[in-house]
Amino acid sequence: MMGPWCRQPCTPPHPGSRAMLHSRLTLLDDGIPAAAIRATAPRLSTLDFLGRMPVPLRHGFAAGLERAAAAAGGRRICFLMGHEWYAPFDDMLRAGPLSGVPHLVVSPFTRDLLSPPFQQFLRAAGHCAGPAAPVHPAVAEAGLVDPEGLFSVFAVIPWVFLIDLRKLAGRAVPRRWEDLLDPAYHRQIVFGGWRRPSDGTYPDCNDFLLLTLHRRFGVAGLRAFAANTRAILHNTAAARFAGTGSEQGGAISILPWMQADMCPHRDRTMVVWPEDGAMTMPIGSSVSGDHRGWVQPLIDYLSGDALGRFLAQNRYPPTSGQIPQVLPPGAKLHWIGWDYTRSHDMTEETNVAMRIFFDAWDAG
Known part of the structure; x- marks a missing residue:
C-alpha cells in the first residue's frame, strides 16, 4: 500500500x-x-x-x-x-x-x-x-x-470475478456472490493478500471481502467460502496466474476490476461482473x-x-x-451500507470475520 x-x-x-x-x-x-x-x-x-x-x-x-x-x-x-x-x-x-x-x-x-x-x-x-x-x-x-x-x-473500487476457463472444467460460471459458496468450487477460489515467508501468516488480506461476505451470508456462508478458497495471493500474481494452468491459481479469482482487466491471458479467461453487484469500497x-x-x-x-x-x-x-x-452496461455496485458502518465497530466486525474465515480455512 x-x-x-x-x-x-x-x-x-x-x-x-x-x-x-x-x-x-x-x-x-x-x-x-x-x-x-x-x-x-x-x-x-x-x-x-x-x-x-x-x-x-x-x-x-x-x-x-x-x-x-x-x-x-x-x-x-x-x-x-x-x-x-x-x-x-x-x-x-x-x-x-x-x-x-x-x-x-x-x-x-x-x-x-x-x-x-x-x-x-x-x-x-x-x-x-x-x-x-x-x-x-x-x-x-x-x-x-x-x-x-x-x-x-x-x-469506487469494484471487485469482480476473473474466471480461468480451463480450471473451471465444465462447472457453471459463477454469476452472483452466493454462487461462490457452492461446494462445486471446492478449493478453486483465490483472493487478494500476501503471506509472510518467515512464519506463513497472512498479515494483509482482503478483509473487506471477508467482512462483506460475513455481513451478507453469515457464519455458515463465510465458512463455506473458506472451504472453497484455494489460496490468498497478491492481486497482480493472481491475475498473472489465471489462464496458465499454474497450481497456485484457481478457477475463480476475486480481484479489483483493474487487476482482473489486466490479466495477460484473456483468451483463456473471462471477467464476470457479478449480477448482484460488484463488491464496492468507496x-x-x-x-x-x-x-x-x-x-x-x-x-x-x-x-x-x-x-x-x-x-x-x-x-x-x-x-x-x-x-x-x-x-x-447494466453493471451494479454493492456497498455494505452507511447504516451498518455507523452502527457497528468496523474493526471488531472485521476481526470477527477474519477469525471465522481463518479458523475454518486452517481446519481444512
Whole structure:
C-alpha cells in the first residue's frame, strides 16, 4: 500500500498569494525504523491535506494533486515516511479533534475510516462533505451517497470475478456472490493478500471481502467460502496466474476490476461482473467547513474531469455522472451500507470475520 500524501501550509502567506506547501510521504526501505521516520514528519494538525490511495493510482493521483496545488500558486516540499497506511489516522484519533485535523482528508473507506469513533471525530472537528454533484445512476442505486453529508465519494473500487476457463472444467460460471459458496468450487477460489515467508501468516488480506461476505451470508456462508478458497495471493500474481494452468491459481479469482482487466491471458479467461453487484469500497473525502476555501483547488481536482478520466481508464470508476462509460452496461455496485458502518465497530466486525474465515480455512 502507498504511504499517505500530505499537504502542509506554510507560515503566513503574503497578502493576495496562495502559498501551499505540499509534502509527499512515500515508502522507505524496511531497514529504517518507523519511529525515526515519523519523528521527522510534521504534526498532523499542521497539514492541509492527508490522503492515501490504492497503489495502482498513487503516482497518477499525486501528480494531478501537485499540478492542482502548483496552479493555485503553491510550493512543494518532500519528506519520506515508511509503511504506515493506518498510523496517521490512528494518531489523529488518539490525539482527539482539539489537537487539529488536516483540512482535507482523502482515503478508501477502510475499517479505520468507517469506524464510528473516527466519523464522530471528523464531525467534532467540523468536517463535512463537499458540494453535492450529480452521480452515476449505479452509484445512487447502491446508496453510496452519504445521507449524513460527512463524506463525498468520488470513486469506487469494484471487485469482480476473473474466471480461468480451463480450471473451471465444465462447472457453471459463477454469476452472483452466493454462487461462490457452492461446494462445486471446492478449493478453486483465490483472493487478494500476501503471506509472510518467515512464519506463513497472512498479515494483509482482503478483509473487506471477508467482512462483506460475513455481513451478507453469515457464519455458515463465510465458512463455506473458506472451504472453497484455494489460496490468498497478491492481486497482480493472481491475475498473472489465471489462464496458465499454474497450481497456485484457481478457477475463480476475486480481484479489483483493474487487476482482473489486466490479466495477460484473456483468451483463456473471462471477467464476470457479478449480477448482484460488484463488491464496492468507496474512495472519498471529508473537508473542514472552516477551511474549504483554502483547499478548494484540491477539492476541484477531486471532482474534476481530468481525475475522472484517469480513474475510469484505470478501472477505478469515478462516481461523477459527467464521465461516460465508466461501468459496463447494466453493471451494479454493492456497498455494505452507511447504516451498518455507523452502527457497528468496523474493526471488531472485521476481526470477527477474519477469525471465522481463518479458523475454518486452517481446519481444512
